[in-house]
Amino acid sequence: MDGIKLAAAEVVVSANETATPFPHALPGHKQLMGIFAGAYVVYCIISAVYLVFFHPLSKFPGPKLWAVSRIPWAYYVIRGDLWAVLDELHHNYGGSVRIAPDEVTTIKPGAWKDIYVAKPVLAKDPYSLTPPLNGAHSLFTAEGDTHRRLRGALVNGFADKALRDQAPIVEGYADQLIARLRREAAKSKTAGGGGGGGHGQVIDIQRIFGYATFDTVTDLSFGESLLNTLERDTDNDEIRAFFLHAKFSTIRNCLSRFSPLDVLLGLFLLGATRATRERNWRLTTAKIERRLARGDLTGVRSDLLTPLVGKLDDGAALKGTISRKELTTNQLAFVIADCQLTTVALATATYLLLRDPPKWRLLADEVRARFERDDQITVQATTQTLPYLEAVINETMRFRHPTPISLPRCIPPGGRTVDGQHIPGNTIIGINLQNIQTTPTLWADPHEFHPERFLPASDPRYSRRFDGDVKEAFMPFSAGPRNCLGSKVYLAQARMFLAKVVWNFDLAMRDPQRDWLDQKAYLVFEPKPLFVELSEPEREMRV
Template sequence: MYSILVPVGVASILFVYFIISPVFIYFQDRKNFRKYPSINAIAGITDLGFMYEYYKGFTSKSLNRSKRLNELHKIHPVIRIGPNSLSFSGVQAIKDIYGHGTPCTKDAFYEVTAGTHSHLADVIDKAEHARKRKVLSSAYALKNLEDWEFKVAEKADQFLKACDAAATAPLKAGTNPDPSDLKFDYRKYSNFFSIDAIADIGISEKLGMLVRGDDTCSAERMDGTMHEVHFRDALHSLARAQVCLVWAYPWYKFNTFLSKLVSSDFRRMMHLDRCWNDMVYHRARKRMARYEAGESHDDFFQALMHDKSGQDHNLDWGEIVAEVSIMMNAGSDTTAMAMVNVMYYLLKHPDILKKLREEVDAVVDADEVVTPYDKVKHLPYLQAVLNESLRISPPVVFSLPRKTPAEGYQISSEFIPGNTSVSISAYVAHRDEEVFPDAETFNPDRWLGDKGRELQRGFIAFSAGARGCIGRNISYLEQTVLLASVVHRYEMALASPDWEPEVLEGTNLWMKEMPVKVWLRQM
C-alpha cells in the first residue's frame, strides 16, 4: 500500500508545485502583468518559456529570439518574457533602466552565475561596484590608449602577416572565388587578434595565437597539474550552458546538475567551463609570480595591485582571479564579433567599402602596413562604419536584466512594481525607427555630423550609465587600427555575393566562420 502511496504523493506534490501553483499565480496576477503580451504561450506562467527561446538560438541559423522580440516590440512597448520579467523598448526606457542615477540594480542573474568572488561585471551592490570601478578606471582610461597602441599594432601586424600568407591572385571581375581560394577565416583570426591583444594589454603575456593559427593555451588545475585547452571552446561553452539554464534563478544549480545527468552536450559544456577556470587561474598565477618577483608592467594587472601613486589595493586573491577572468572574457569575444561583423557588412556593400577606403587612403601612406592610430582615430566615416555595424549587429544581444527597487519604479509610461526583472535588448533598441529610420539598412551616413550625436541616445552596444562597458575605449582602439589596416592593404571577397553566415544566438551573436578570399591591393 505504502509503495503505491509514496510515489503517488510525490507525483502529486510535483504536479501542484510545477503546474497548478504557477498557473494559479498567473491568474492571480498580483502585479497586473497579464495585460502585457508574452514572448510565447507559456512565458507568463513559467521561466521555461524564456529558457526555450534561448535554447532555440543554438539549434537554428536564424535569430529567432531577437527577431521575435523585435517584431513584438514594433507593436507593444512592453513584452512579458517571464512570470516576473519584462522587456521594454524606447529611448526613455533605456534611460530609466540603465541611465545614471537609476534606482534599478543588476538582478539575480548576475548573482546566481557569479563565482566565489564577484567581478566588475557581475557585482550587484552599487557601493561595491563603485569601489571596483575606481580601482580599474585608471587601467581603462582613455589616456592609456596611446601607451597600449604598440601592443595593438604588434597584433595587427601579425594579423596582416596571416592575411599575406593566405593571399591569392586577384579575383576576376564578375566571378566568384574558387573554393580553394577561401583560405582565410576572418572570424577565427579576428578572435585570435582580440585574445592576443587583451592578454598583452591585461597581463603582459604573449599567447601567440595569431602566429600559430590556433587558440590552444596552457591551463592549470588547483592541484598544480597542467593541461591544454582551446580558449574559444571553453569560453563559448560556459556562456551557452549558462544562458540556457539560468532564467529559473532558484533552480539554476539544480538545472545544471540535471542537465549534466541527462545530456552529454551539457556535460561537455560544463567540463569546458572548468577548463576555462583552469586557464584563467594559470594566467593569473603566472602574472602574480612575475609581479612578486619585481616585474613592473603598464597593464591591467598592475592596476589591480596598486594605484598610480603606488598605494596597494589589497585585493583578495579570489577577486584578482575573478577580474582577470572577466577581462579575458569580455575583452576578447565581443570585440572579435564586432571586427568580423563590420568586415562582413563592408563586403556586402562594396560602395560603402569604397568610400571608407578612400577616406583611409587619404591619410595613410601607400607603404604603411599597420595604420597608425593617430592618423585614423578621428576619421568620421571610419567611426560611422564601426558604429553602424555595432548598431545593426550588436555583439551582445542578451537583454541585460535589472531589478526594480522594492517600492516600484516608473519606466517610460508604466509604473512597474518592485523586485521585477526589467531589460532592453540592444537588438531591439537599435531598430527603433524613431531613432534609426530604415533601421534594417546598413547606412553609416546616419552617424555623420550633428545627427550622429543625436543617435547616441538609442545606442547601447556597450550598455549605458554607470554600469556601461568600461573597456569600450580599448575595443574602439582595436577595431579602428585593424579595420583601417585591412581595408588599406587588401581586397577581400566572400564565397558569393549572397553568402550568409551561420550565427548562434546566446548572450552574444556568434558568427561561426567567415571564409574569405584575400589578395593584395594594387596601390
C-alpha cells in the same frame, strides 16, 4: 463482574461493526493521486488567471502564455534566438512587453536613464549572473560597495592616458595581423586555394581576427600573450572554448530558475569542464603573478595591470584595492568579453561591407587617402579624421550588436517610474541591446546597413533620410555606473585592425554567403567562418 465483561464485549463488537467499513472509506493510491492531480490543476488554473488578469504586471501587453510561465522565455534562450523573438514581440505589442510572470522588456529611449543611471542604482537580476568559480567577484557579478571598490581599482587601466600608453601593444598586434594574413594568403596560393583567373586568395578572416583579438587582450590583461597565435602560425580552439563558456553560462543562468534542473545541469557541466577551467586558472594566475613580479614598468610598457602594481590587498577590502583572486577573476572575465565582442564585431563589419561593395569602397578610399604608409596607421591616428571608419563601427554595432542580450535590473518593492510609466515593485526590467537599435519607431530602415546615418550632417556622404533617427537610443556599451569599462580598448582594436586590413588589402566575397548572419546567440553571437578573397590593392604613385 460477568455483567461488566459482557457489556465490554458488546461495546467492542459494536465498535468493530461500526469500524469495519472505515478502511474501505479511505481513498486508494490511485484516488489520492487523482485528488492531488486535480488540486494541482485547479491551482494552476487559479494561478494562471491571477497572473494574466490580476497580477500587477497584467496591464502590460504580451503573449498570455509568457505571462503565465517562464518556460517560453527559457525555450528561446536555450535555442539561442531570444533576441529575434523579442524583436517580433516588440513589433506586435509595442515599446514595453511582458515576457515572463515577473519581467518586462522595454525599448523606450528614456528608459536608459531611469533604469541604469538614476539613483538609487538598481541591482542586477541575480538569475542573470554566473557565480564566480573561485569565489571572487568580477565587475560583471559584484554589487554595491564591492562593485564600487573593484571599479575604482580597475578604472585607471582603462583611462584615456592609459590607452595612449597601451597603444604600442595594440599597434604591434595589428602589424602581426597583417603579416599573418599575408602568410595565410601564401599558404592558400600554394595549396591551390585561389589566385587563378584574377581572383585573390581565399581566407577565413573571422578566424584570424579572433587570433588577433585574443593575443592583444591577453597581452594587455596578463602582461604577455597567452598563446602568441598570430606569430607562431598556429591554430587553436581557445577562442571557441571561450564562446562555449558563454553558451554554458547562458543556459546555466536560464535553468537556475527551474530547480532542481540548475543543480543537475550545473554538476554535469562543471564536472565536464573542470579540467579546462582549472588549466585556465593556473595559466592566468601564473602569468599575472609573473607580470606583477616585474613591478612598475613605466617607460618600458603599459598594460591593464600597470595601475594595480602595489595596490593588491588580500585582507581588508579597502577603497581602491583589489585582492589577487579578484584580479584573476576580472582579468579572465575581460579577456573572455573583449575577445568575443571584438571578434564578432570585426567579422560582422567585414561581411556587411563586402555584401555592399560601394560601402567597402567608401571606407577604403577614406583610409587610403588619409595614410600614405602602413606605419602611419596608429591608435591615435585612427581616432581622428576617419569619420566613415567610425560610422562603420557604430552602424555595425547598431545593426548587429555583438551581445544581443537584455540588461535585467530589479525594481525595488516601492516601484519606479520608467520613461513616464510606473513599474510595479519586484519587477525585472531591462533593455535588449539589439531590439532598441533595430526598431522602426526609432530608426529609418533599421534592418539595412547604412554607416552614413552616423556621419555628421555636414558630411556630403550623409543622407537627410536619417534625420529622424533617435540616436539617444544607441547605447552599445550601456549607461550609468555599470557601463562597459573596456569600451575604449574595444574601439581601439576595432579601428586599428579594420583600418590596417582595409589599407593593406582588397577584400571580396566570391561566394555570397547569404546565410552568414543566421547565427545563434548565447550572450554573444556564435562565430562563423567568413571566407574572403584577399589581394593586393593597386596604389596610385604620389609625387
